[in-house]
Amino acid sequence: MTYTPKTKPMSHQAAELHISADLDVRAILWEQGTGKTKLTIDTLGEKIARGEVDALLIVAPNGVHRNWITDELPKHLPDEIAKTMRSHLWFAGKAANKGQTRDREELIKHDGLAVLAITYEAFLTKLGKLYTKRFLTQRSVFFVLDEAQRIKNPAAKRTKTILAAGAYAKHKRILSGTPVPNGPFDIYAPIKFLKTDFWKEIGCGNFAAFKAMFGIWQRIELSEGRSFESCVAFQNLEILNKQLEKIASRVLKEDVLDLPPKVYQKRYFELTPEQRRLYTSLREEMMVDLESGEVLTAALAIVRLLRFQQITSGYLPDGDDGPLIDIPGANPRLDLLSEIVDDTPGKIIIWCRFSRDIDKIMERFGDLAVRYDGSSSDEERAEAIDSFQNNPEGARIFVANPAAAGEGLTLHAAKTVIYYSNSFNLSQRLQSEDRAHRIGQDSSVTYIDLIAPGTIDAKLVAALRDKLNVAATITGDSIKEWI
Known part of the structure; x- marks a missing residue:
């Protein structure tokens, strides 16, 4: 043979x-x-x-x-x-x-x-x-x-x-x-x-x-x-x-001369029993509402899907509009991120959809990381870019929200980009990918998505990699397919 x-x-x-x-x-x-x-x-x-x-x-x-x-x-x-x-x-x-x-x-x-x-x-x-x-x-x-x-x-x-x-x-x-x-x-x-x-x-x-x-x-x-x-x-x-x-x-x-410019990888983690219980409970509750004839607009459907993403990240709002509270127990998404960072040489960009995710990542990595999101002042943003992009001995990790940092920045000091959590916006995904993959980058860039099997993560990552604008495709009728 x-x-x-x-x-x-x-x-x-x-x-x-x-x-x-x-x-x-x-x-x-x-x-x-x-x-x-x-x-x-x-x-x-x-x-x-x-x-x-x-x-x-x-x-x-x-x-x-x-x-x-x-x-x-x-x-x-x-x-x-x-x-x-x-x-x-x-x-x-x-x-x-x-x-x-x-x-x-x-x-x-x-x-x-x-x-x-x-x-x-x-x-x-x-x-x-x-x-x-x-x-x-x-x-x-x-x-x-x-x-x-x-x-x-x-x-x-x-x-x-x-x-x-x-x-x-x-x-x-x-x-x-x-x-x-x-x-x-x-x-x-x-x-x-x-x-x-x-x-x-x-x-x-x-x-x-x-x-x-x-x-x-x-x-x-x-x-x-x-x-x-x-x-x-x-x-x-x-x-x-x-x-x-x-x-x-x-x-x-x-x-490697024939390495593709972008290499995509997935890393998986299992929800804790409590996360899985909350996710299943929320899904069953939503299915009952849909089967009872409740009409969801696309905007409301996306808001509902946010709750599923938050559960997989380890927290939930206290009531409909209350403050976010941590789900008791370990945070397997954050623990997996720590493993990847430990195993990866060089500088790393971490993209997060939610400010709460950025809070937790900054708490985990401390002085190794800089932050760039809506809470950062203009001075803090400039310092974060300089430390990460221009100083070999500066920050190793750039933690950011694509809505704030996804356009216009040059961050090709990184050869590894991690999507800790994704938004439904295709434009933000594409723009954020190109912060590292741009003129001046002399290497292939590796993009890693974190996924909890059996959740919204897998379908969302697949859609974004297929260049589907999820925000434009979700309707009240299609939400069942996502959860």
Whole structure:
């Protein structure tokens, strides 16, 4: 069987596939937006064609694991393989229920490609460890760690658990756009997942020896005779880079000549039980009103839809016109944003529909962020732009409302744009996208939409990406389709 990619690879993807398709292990350390997921799916296809694997295990941050199942595999996996595929998306809160358990048992026995997508957190649970061990030992698995910097700490329980599981797989990949977020020590454990004795080749039999080789350490004296060793600089990095060349591929956006100017991604999160209860209750209430014959104008329909968006962002008004109050519990949209920011290098624009969203983001990121919306004075707006756009050491995050900042500004210091929440206005979306993608931008720009499955988010993002002006298409009759 000869493998033919479903979607045409870019030149750097084709070159790497040619180099590494027959390798058991490989570190794909490509900058975000350069196509490492597509490469990995094509590598999977090559290994299936050669009869080397019949299963895929993806460990990824929450929301990213869903994206593999709902978006990436359907997009890039050839139809002749996809039609044999059975997948299971691990839901941590539902993993023990009968339906999920039955589905996992059928997955292991499946006569075709078996795909399991699980989060790092779920992998650590007792059920997660037991099932993934069975999956790894009973199938021929292609084991992929997405955002592999999640196991950068060798002493962490997460790292130890995944390193132990890695021993059961012959074919492995790690994917990361930020492999050394805090320095060279961060690459030790992810590479060890691929090849246990890799670092022994340069005399580093353990993490202590690795730190001694690549760090310059100084004893810091404290009061009362206390002291500790601190790394004050790094050394021997040429040795590290030469060793990594044996097992890793590194690609930056600026190195890729045929990268599309705009790259779109989705990241998913699950509503909390309370958010889901409120969303369902509001939907049922609205459906009763509509079925009773209530007539909604387009304007009123949009106002109603705002309430659904607010619930997915973690708050609701107290009554029809009362102040906004937070929904008790975690805010999964905000938590997902924090994960993305941590995983993304460079400067970032975050667009928000609601001022309350901006408030929460500014509270979360503090001095890392600047604000540009209706509450900002002219002086504050000028300072925000200067700090973000013109000062390499200034603000890393530009948090704004498209109605205030969507037109006229040049913000091409950013290569990543996150839509925390979207409005229904197509013009605002298009204008806001072009704040980063404009003359002076020397790189592709990645656009990320945050989506709560089963809510208004998915339909809204799809409409905007299809360049539909949602505000002009929503009517009282069509509102049922949106909720």
